[in-house]
Amino acid sequence: MDIKQMRYFVALYEEQNMTRAARRVHVVQAAVSQQIRRLEASYGVDLFERTVSGAVPNAIAHRLYPLCVQALNAADEVRVALSESSGRIAGKVTFGVISALPPLILPRVLIEFRDRYPDVELSVRDGYSQHLLEGVQSDNVDFAIVARAESRPMVKQVVLAEEELVAVVSNETYPIGETMTGAELAEMRVVLPSAGNFQRDFMVNELAKHGVAIHPELEVDSAFSVFQLVTNPGWASIISPSTFPATQFGSRLRCVKLVEPTLKRTLVLAYPQHKELSPAAALLVQSITEGLRQSGLFHVLSG
Known part of the structure:
Protein backbone atom coordinates (compact mmCIF):
# COMPACT_ATOMS: atom_id res chain seq x y z
CA MET A 1 0.00 0.00 0.00
CA ASP A 2 1.74 3.16 -1.17
CA ILE A 3 1.22 6.80 -0.15
CA LYS A 4 -1.08 7.52 -3.07
CA GLN A 5 -3.34 4.57 -2.21
CA MET A 6 -3.38 5.68 1.43
CA ARG A 7 -4.51 9.20 0.44
CA TYR A 8 -7.22 7.85 -1.83
CA PHE A 9 -8.35 5.36 0.80
CA VAL A 10 -8.57 8.04 3.52
CA ALA A 11 -10.46 10.38 1.20
CA LEU A 12 -12.99 7.68 0.27
CA TYR A 13 -13.31 6.54 3.88
CA GLU A 14 -14.14 10.06 5.06
CA GLU A 15 -16.30 11.13 2.12
CA GLN A 16 -18.01 7.73 1.53
CA ASN A 17 -18.62 8.90 -2.03
CA MET A 18 -16.34 8.26 -5.01
CA THR A 19 -17.05 11.59 -6.71
CA ARG A 20 -16.40 13.68 -3.60
CA ALA A 21 -13.27 11.67 -2.77
CA ALA A 22 -11.89 12.25 -6.28
CA ARG A 23 -12.64 15.98 -6.05
CA ARG A 24 -10.87 16.14 -2.72
CA VAL A 25 -7.63 14.59 -4.01
CA HIS A 26 -7.88 16.47 -7.34
CA VAL A 27 -8.16 13.50 -9.69
CA VAL A 28 -10.90 11.95 -11.84
CA GLN A 29 -13.28 9.48 -10.23
CA ALA A 30 -11.89 6.56 -12.24
CA ALA A 31 -8.42 7.09 -10.74
CA VAL A 32 -9.71 6.70 -7.17
CA SER A 33 -11.83 3.70 -8.11
CA GLN A 34 -8.90 2.03 -9.89
CA GLN A 35 -6.48 2.50 -7.01
CA ILE A 36 -8.96 1.21 -4.41
CA ARG A 37 -9.76 -1.83 -6.57
CA ARG A 38 -6.04 -2.50 -7.07
CA LEU A 39 -5.43 -2.25 -3.33
CA GLU A 40 -8.27 -4.65 -2.54
CA ALA A 41 -7.07 -7.11 -5.20
CA SER A 42 -3.47 -7.02 -3.88
CA TYR A 43 -4.59 -8.37 -0.50
CA GLY A 44 -7.69 -10.28 -1.53
CA VAL A 45 -10.01 -8.20 0.67
CA ASP A 46 -12.92 -5.80 0.29
CA LEU A 47 -12.67 -2.48 2.08
CA PHE A 48 -15.97 -0.87 1.13
CA GLU A 49 -19.52 -1.94 0.50
CA ARG A 50 -20.54 -0.33 -2.79
CA THR A 51 -24.07 1.07 -2.70
CA VAL A 52 -26.17 3.23 -5.00
CA SER A 53 -25.42 6.28 -2.86
CA GLY A 54 -21.72 5.67 -2.25
CA ALA A 55 -19.12 3.46 -0.58
CA VAL A 56 -19.56 2.35 3.05
CA PRO A 57 -16.38 1.33 4.95
CA ASN A 58 -16.40 -2.19 6.38
CA ALA A 59 -14.68 -3.54 9.51
CA ILE A 60 -11.32 -3.90 7.77
CA ALA A 61 -11.48 -0.30 6.56
CA HIS A 62 -12.30 0.88 10.08
CA ARG A 63 -9.17 -0.87 11.33
CA LEU A 64 -6.96 0.53 8.56
CA TYR A 65 -8.17 4.13 8.71
CA PRO A 66 -6.36 5.35 11.88
CA LEU A 67 -3.18 3.58 10.77
CA CYS A 68 -3.28 5.30 7.37
CA VAL A 69 -3.96 8.70 8.93
CA GLN A 70 -1.00 8.21 11.26
CA ALA A 71 1.24 7.14 8.37
CA LEU A 72 0.19 10.08 6.18
CA ASN A 73 0.81 12.53 9.00
CA ALA A 74 4.25 11.03 9.52
CA ALA A 75 5.00 11.31 5.80
CA ASP A 76 3.92 14.97 5.86
CA GLU A 77 6.20 15.60 8.85
CA VAL A 78 9.13 14.07 6.98
CA ARG A 79 8.43 16.31 3.99
CA VAL A 80 8.18 19.39 6.21
CA ALA A 81 11.40 18.52 8.05
CA LEU A 82 13.30 18.13 4.77
CA SER A 83 11.88 21.36 3.34
CA GLU A 84 12.62 23.35 6.49
CA SER A 85 16.16 21.95 6.60
CA SER A 86 16.70 23.43 3.16
CA GLY A 87 15.26 26.77 4.30
CA ARG A 88 11.90 26.32 2.57
CA ILE A 89 8.51 26.75 4.23
CA ALA A 90 6.31 23.67 3.80
CA GLY A 91 3.47 21.73 5.39
CA LYS A 92 -0.31 21.80 5.43
CA VAL A 93 -2.40 24.55 7.01
CA THR A 94 -6.11 24.03 7.61
CA PHE A 95 -7.84 27.16 8.78
CA GLY A 96 -11.25 28.77 9.09
CA VAL A 97 -12.52 32.28 8.37
CA ILE A 98 -15.87 33.93 8.93
CA SER A 99 -17.88 34.60 5.80
CA ALA A 100 -17.15 38.33 6.03
CA LEU A 101 -13.64 37.78 4.67
CA PRO A 102 -13.80 35.54 1.59
CA PRO A 103 -15.66 37.86 -0.85
CA LEU A 104 -13.19 40.72 -0.78
CA ILE A 105 -9.87 39.88 0.79
CA LEU A 106 -9.14 36.19 1.04
CA PRO A 107 -8.77 35.12 -2.63
CA ARG A 108 -6.01 37.63 -3.34
CA VAL A 109 -4.20 36.77 -0.10
CA LEU A 110 -4.31 33.04 -0.84
CA ILE A 111 -3.06 33.41 -4.41
CA GLU A 112 -0.13 35.57 -3.33
CA PHE A 113 0.68 33.19 -0.46
CA ARG A 114 0.66 30.12 -2.71
CA ASP A 115 2.88 31.86 -5.25
CA ARG A 116 5.36 32.71 -2.51
CA TYR A 117 5.18 29.38 -0.62
CA PRO A 118 4.34 26.66 -3.17
CA ASP A 119 5.26 23.85 -0.75
CA VAL A 120 2.48 24.82 1.67
CA GLU A 121 -0.82 23.02 1.16
CA LEU A 122 -3.82 25.14 2.16
CA SER A 123 -7.32 24.03 3.16
CA VAL A 124 -9.88 26.77 3.87
CA ARG A 125 -13.20 26.48 5.69
CA ASP A 126 -15.64 29.34 6.06
CA GLY A 127 -18.68 29.58 8.28
CA TYR A 128 -20.08 31.10 11.45
CA SER A 129 -17.78 31.97 14.33
CA GLN A 130 -19.26 29.39 16.70
CA HIS A 131 -18.72 26.54 14.25
CA LEU A 132 -15.16 27.60 13.49
CA LEU A 133 -14.34 27.88 17.19
CA GLU A 134 -15.63 24.36 17.67
CA GLY A 135 -13.18 23.31 14.96
CA VAL A 136 -10.34 24.94 16.88
CA GLN A 137 -11.41 23.22 20.11
CA SER A 138 -11.49 19.83 18.41
CA ASP A 139 -8.16 20.39 16.61
CA ASN A 140 -9.82 20.13 13.20
CA VAL A 141 -8.31 23.45 12.13
CA ASP A 142 -4.94 25.00 12.91
CA PHE A 143 -6.49 28.41 13.49
CA ALA A 144 -9.58 30.46 12.73
CA ILE A 145 -10.24 34.14 12.19
CA VAL A 146 -13.58 34.92 13.80
CA ALA A 147 -15.59 37.65 15.47
CA ARG A 148 -14.52 38.01 19.08
CA ALA A 149 -16.56 35.71 21.28
CA GLU A 150 -16.70 34.60 24.88
CA SER A 151 -13.63 32.68 26.00
CA ARG A 152 -13.63 28.96 25.36
CA PRO A 153 -11.67 26.22 27.08
CA MET A 154 -8.37 25.38 25.37
CA VAL A 155 -8.73 28.18 22.81
CA LYS A 156 -6.46 31.22 22.75
CA GLN A 157 -7.82 34.41 21.18
CA VAL A 158 -5.57 37.22 19.94
CA VAL A 159 -7.07 40.49 18.71
CA LEU A 160 -6.25 41.20 15.05
CA ALA A 161 -8.43 44.05 13.82
CA GLU A 162 -11.75 45.81 14.15
CA GLU A 163 -14.27 47.01 11.59
CA GLU A 164 -17.13 49.47 11.79
CA LEU A 165 -20.46 47.95 10.82
CA LEU A 263 -20.96 49.42 16.11
CA LYS A 264 -17.40 48.09 15.91
CA ARG A 265 -16.79 44.39 15.54
CA THR A 266 -13.47 42.90 16.61
CA LEU A 267 -11.78 40.11 14.65
CA VAL A 268 -9.58 37.68 16.54
CA LEU A 269 -7.14 34.92 15.74
CA ALA A 270 -8.22 31.75 17.56
CA TYR A 271 -5.98 28.71 17.86
CA PRO A 272 -5.49 25.74 20.21
CA GLN A 273 -3.99 26.85 23.51
CA HIS A 274 -1.83 23.75 23.82
CA LYS A 275 0.29 24.36 20.73
CA GLU A 276 1.97 27.14 18.82
CA LEU A 277 1.22 27.98 15.20
CA SER A 278 3.47 26.26 12.70
CA PRO A 279 5.86 28.49 10.71
CA ALA A 280 3.58 28.18 7.66
CA ALA A 281 0.45 29.01 9.67
CA ALA A 282 2.14 32.02 11.31
CA LEU A 283 3.16 33.38 7.91
CA LEU A 284 -0.36 32.90 6.60
CA VAL A 285 -1.80 34.82 9.56
CA GLN A 286 0.63 37.65 8.75
CA SER A 287 -0.52 37.65 5.12
CA ILE A 288 -4.20 37.75 6.08
CA THR A 289 -3.56 40.54 8.58
CA GLU A 290 -1.79 42.57 5.92
CA GLY A 291 -4.69 41.92 3.56
CA LEU A 292 -7.07 43.36 6.16
CA ARG A 293 -4.85 46.40 6.52
CA GLN A 294 -4.60 47.01 2.77
CA SER A 295 -8.36 46.74 2.27
CA GLY A 296 -8.86 49.99 4.17
CA LEU A 297 -11.98 48.53 5.78
CA PHE A 298 -10.31 47.23 8.92
CA HIS A 299 -8.30 48.93 11.63
CA VAL A 300 -5.52 46.44 12.32
CA LEU A 301 -4.71 46.22 16.03
CA SER A 302 -2.01 43.54 15.98
CA GLY A 303 1.54 44.07 14.81
Missing part, protein backbone atom coordinates in the same frame (compact mmCIF):
# COMPACT_ATOMS: atom_id res chain seq x y z
CA VAL A 166 -22.85 49.92 8.60
CA ALA A 167 -26.54 49.99 7.75
CA VAL A 168 -27.51 48.94 4.23
CA VAL A 169 -30.68 50.38 2.67
CA SER A 170 -32.34 50.80 -0.70
CA ASN A 171 -31.42 53.85 -2.78
CA GLU A 172 -35.17 54.46 -2.90
CA THR A 173 -35.47 54.79 0.87
CA TYR A 174 -35.87 58.46 1.80
CA PRO A 175 -35.03 60.62 3.59
CA ILE A 176 -31.69 59.24 4.72
CA GLY A 177 -28.51 61.29 4.93
CA GLU A 178 -24.92 60.19 5.30
CA THR A 179 -25.54 58.77 8.77
CA MET A 180 -28.30 56.89 10.59
CA THR A 181 -28.85 56.65 14.33
CA GLY A 182 -29.74 53.44 16.07
CA ALA A 183 -33.15 54.89 16.90
CA GLU A 184 -33.79 55.69 13.22
CA LEU A 185 -32.76 52.16 12.27
CA ALA A 186 -35.17 50.69 14.82
CA GLU A 187 -38.05 52.46 13.02
CA MET A 188 -37.33 50.61 9.78
CA ARG A 189 -38.19 47.05 8.73
CA VAL A 190 -34.97 45.39 9.83
CA VAL A 191 -33.52 42.06 8.65
CA LEU A 192 -31.03 40.38 10.98
CA PRO A 193 -29.33 36.96 11.18
CA SER A 194 -31.15 34.30 13.17
CA ALA A 195 -31.02 34.24 16.98
CA GLY A 196 -27.86 32.64 18.34
CA ASN A 197 -25.69 34.04 15.55
CA PHE A 198 -22.67 35.77 17.12
CA GLN A 199 -22.93 38.86 14.92
CA ARG A 200 -26.66 39.20 15.52
CA ASP A 201 -26.18 38.87 19.31
CA PHE A 202 -23.38 41.44 19.23
CA MET A 203 -25.46 43.97 17.28
CA VAL A 204 -28.58 43.58 19.40
CA ASN A 205 -26.63 43.76 22.68
CA GLU A 206 -24.61 46.82 21.67
CA LEU A 207 -27.74 48.68 20.54
CA ALA A 208 -29.52 47.71 23.76
CA LYS A 209 -26.67 49.22 25.82
CA HIS A 210 -27.59 52.55 24.23
CA GLY A 211 -31.30 52.17 24.81
CA VAL A 212 -32.14 50.99 21.28
CA ALA A 213 -34.34 47.91 20.99
CA ILE A 214 -34.29 46.19 17.60
CA HIS A 215 -37.19 43.92 16.72
CA PRO A 216 -36.33 42.33 13.36
CA GLU A 217 -39.07 41.99 10.80
CA LEU A 218 -37.29 38.91 9.43
CA GLU A 219 -34.42 36.64 10.48
CA VAL A 220 -32.33 35.58 7.48
CA ASP A 221 -28.85 34.02 7.46
CA SER A 222 -28.24 34.10 3.70
CA ALA A 223 -26.35 37.31 2.85
CA PHE A 224 -27.63 37.31 -0.73
CA SER A 225 -31.24 37.05 0.48
CA VAL A 226 -30.66 39.91 2.91
CA PHE A 227 -29.42 42.15 0.12
CA GLN A 228 -32.38 41.19 -2.05
CA LEU A 229 -34.81 42.04 0.75
CA VAL A 230 -33.38 45.45 1.51
CA THR A 231 -33.66 46.55 -2.12
CA ASN A 232 -37.27 47.21 -1.08
CA PRO A 233 -37.80 50.76 0.25
CA GLY A 234 -38.14 50.97 4.00
CA TRP A 235 -36.10 47.85 4.72
CA ALA A 236 -32.61 47.81 6.26
CA SER A 237 -29.96 45.56 7.72
CA ILE A 238 -26.59 45.84 9.46
CA ILE A 239 -23.59 44.43 7.66
CA SER A 240 -19.83 44.34 7.49
CA PRO A 241 -18.84 46.73 4.68
CA SER A 242 -16.41 44.11 3.38
CA THR A 243 -19.36 41.89 2.44
CA PHE A 244 -21.21 44.52 0.39
CA PRO A 245 -21.49 43.22 -3.22
CA ALA A 246 -21.14 46.52 -5.06
CA THR A 247 -21.04 44.85 -8.48
CA GLN A 248 -24.42 43.18 -8.00
CA PHE A 249 -26.24 45.68 -5.81
CA GLY A 250 -24.33 48.96 -6.02
CA SER A 251 -26.99 50.57 -8.22
CA ARG A 252 -29.83 49.63 -5.87
CA LEU A 253 -28.34 49.72 -2.38
CA ARG A 254 -26.08 51.97 -0.35
CA CYS A 255 -24.21 51.71 2.92
CA VAL A 256 -24.90 54.31 5.61
CA LYS A 257 -22.68 55.05 8.61
CA LEU A 258 -24.29 54.09 11.92
CA VAL A 259 -24.07 56.54 14.79
CA GLU A 260 -25.51 56.71 18.30
CA PRO A 261 -24.16 54.10 18.71
CA THR A 262 -21.29 53.18 16.43
